[in-house]
Amino acid sequence: MDFHLSDTIGLPSAGEAYAGSAMTYLDHAATTPMLPVALAAMTEQLARVGNASSLHASGREARRVAEESRERLAAALGARPSEVLFTGGGTEGDNLAVKGLYWARRTADQGRRRIVASPAEHHAVLDSVEWLEKHEGAEVTWLRVEPTGRVTADALAEALGDGRDVALATVMWANNEIGAVSDLTALAALAHEVGVPLHTDAVQAIGQLPLDFAASGLDALTMTGHKVGGPMGAGALLLRRDAECTPLLHGGGQERDVRSGTLDVAAIVGLAAATQATVADRAERTARVAALRDRLVAGVVAEVPDAQLNGPPLGDVVAGGPGRLPGNAHLSFPGAEGDALLMLLDARGIECSTGSACSAGVARPSHVLLAAGADPARARSSLRFSLGHTSTDADVDALLEVIGPVVERARRAGTGRH
C-alpha cells in the first residue's frame, strides 16, 4: 500500500493551525508544537540504522549526524561542541548539573557542602537540591527572591558570603511560571569572584531571550528540546570544559564520560534543528509574540478589572534584554480558584495552566508566587497563559471572548475554602 509519512502525521507548515486541534493553545511554556524543520530532520533520521558508537559505516554515519548536530547546537547557543552533553531533557540536565557539580566539588573539598539556590526554581532543581540535603549532607541557603520573581546580584552575594563552603549555586535564567528573567551574566561573575560554579536552568530562555553561553561565563546550563520546537525527551547540558561533574549514569562513556548511554541520534538532530531555527528567528518572533502577549494582558484586565499581573512588568528590561519572557502572561483572579478557571476555559476550548500540580493531580498554590512573597490566596487564584511560535491574534481573541464570564462563573463557585 502507499504510505506517505506526511499523510499520517500531517506535517504542518509554519503558522498553520495545528493538526486536529480545535483548541486555543495558550500553554507553550508547557510544550510548544514541533517546528517543521525539526520534524523533517527527525523523521528522516528515524528511518536510518546506526549506533553512533559503532565503528562501521552505519555507525560512522550516525556519529556524523550526531556530531554535526552538536556543532549546530553549540553554535546556536555560544558554546563549544565539547561543552554540549546530550541528555534526556530538562529534568535530567538539572539533576545532572546539581548533583554532579555537588558531588565533584565535595569530593575535591569535603568542606564544600553548601548549595545556594533560588526557591523559585523548577522542581527538577528544587527536588534535586532537597534530595542532596536529605541524603548527601548538603546544606542549603535559599536565595531571597524579589516580588517580581527575580534573583538579584545582591541576594546572591549575601547568600554566597566568602563562598569557601559553597559547592555550587543554581539560579534559573527565566522562570517558567511568572516569566521573571534574572541577569545570569552578572550572577556568574559574582559567583566566580568567590570561586563558586553557577548552574542555570535555561529551559524557558532558549529562543526567547538573547543568550550566549560563553559570554555568560556560566559553568553549566540546562536546556530541553520540546520548549523550542524540538522533540520531548531530548535536551542538553552545556558544561564548561573545566567543570568537574560526577555522572548520574554510568556505562559506555559517551558524552565526556559524564552521561553514558547510546545517543538518540534522531532526537538529537531534531533538537539541534529546532534550537538553531528558534535562535535564528528569535528577535522577530519574540517581538511578535510579546505584542500578542501585551494585547492579551491588556484585554484580560479590560474584561476583569481586578485581575493582577504576576511577575515583572510587561516592558521590564534586564541587562539590556527583556526582563520578562515575551510569551508569558501570569495573572491572578481574586475570588476564583485557578483549577476552576482552568476547567471552565478547557470546556470552552482554551488551554492554559495553573502552574504546578502534585503527582496525584492536585492543584497546589504556585511555589514560585509564594517564594516571591504572594499570599496563598493570590497564588491559588492564578493562571498562566503562555504564547509561542504558532500563536495568533485569533488565539488572544478567543480567550478575551470568554474570560469575563468564566471568571464570573468561577467566582460563583468560590474558593472552596472557609
Add this chain to the structure above:
Amino acid sequence: MRLIAAMSGGVDSAVAAALAVEAGHDVTGVHLALSPDRQTLRSGARGCCSVEDSHDARRVADSLDIPFYVWDLADRFREDVIDDFVAEYAAGRTPNPCLRCNEKIKFSAVLDRARALGFDAVVTGHHARLADGELRRSVDPAKDQSYVLGVLTAEQLAGAVFPLGSMTKDRVRELAAERGYAVATKPDSHDICFISDGDTRGFLARRLGEQPGPVVDAATGQTVGTHAGAHGFTIGQRRGLGVTAGDQRPRYVLGIEPVSRTVTIGTADQAEVDEVHTGAPTWTGPVPDLPFRAQVQLRAHAVPVACEVSLAEDGGLCLVLGERQRGIAPGQSAVLYAPDAERGDLVLGQSTVLGARERPEPVLS
C-alpha cells in the same frame, strides 16, 4: 445534562461515568483528593486516596475522552468527616463516616461546586436506584448502599445520578471488562477509607490518647475492670471487652458515658431494646404524615426491622420496633424504608439515634 462524574478509581464509578457518557450526557470526570497525605501506591483494599487510584480514574476518563480533574477537598473532608468521626467517638457515639461523606462532601461540597460551575448533577457509582426523585435499594442486596445515602434531602437527590442501582455488582464488572477497563477486576474497597490499616481502635487511640475508665457490669452493679479508652467500644459489642463475668454468660456493651468514661456492660437480655429515640429527621421527599409504619435499618448491612414511627416531643422521632434488637448505638443513623419488593424498598428519610431502651411493659387494662 451536564454532569460531574465523581471517579474514585474503582470499578463502580468508572462504569457509572461510562454509562453517563454513553447515555449522551456531557460528562466531566473529577477525582476527589480527600486524604492530606496520599500514598503513591494503593495498599490493601481500603480507600481510594492513593495516587494510583487517581491514575486509575484518569485512565478511564481518558479512554472515555472526557475532561478529568482532581479536586482537592482534603480540608473539607478532614473537618466534616474525619474530625467529626473522632469527636463522635470521643462523645461516646458511633458515627458512620460514609454517610457523613455523602451528606457533607459528595452531595454538598462537590454538588455545590458543580452547580456553581454550571453542571446539573453529580453522577456516582453508588449502588442505589434513583428515579423520579425516589431513592430505592439496589437490585443487588449485598451491594446496596441506600443506607449511606438515606441522609440526602430531595434537593440533594435532585442533583444526583446513580446509574448502577438496577444492576448487580457482577454485571458492573462485566460492563467494565467489556469496555476494557483495567479496574474491572480491582478489588472492592471496604472499611473506612481514611484508616488505611483498618485498625479503627488504633486510629482513635492515636487521636484521642489513653483515656482509661471503669467497666461496670449492669447485671451486678460492680466495677469489673478498666479500659484504655471508651472510644474503643461500641454499643452492642461483645468481643474484646477484656472482662469475664462470674456467671459465664456473655456480656455486651450497653452504654458509654463519656464524662466519667464509664463503659457499662450487661447480659444479652439487658442489651436488647425495642424503642429508639432519634434526633430531627431528614426526608428524601415530602414530609410523611406521622405516625406511620415503616422499616428501619439501624446500621450499614443490618437487617431492616418493622417499626412504628411517631413524632417525639423534642422534634425527633420515636421508633417502636417490631422485634427486639441489640447494638443500637447513639450516633448511628436510623434509615426508614417503605418496603417495595417490586421496585425496591423506598428510602423515606433518616434520623440519628440518640438513645434506645426496652419499652416498659404495657399496662394491661
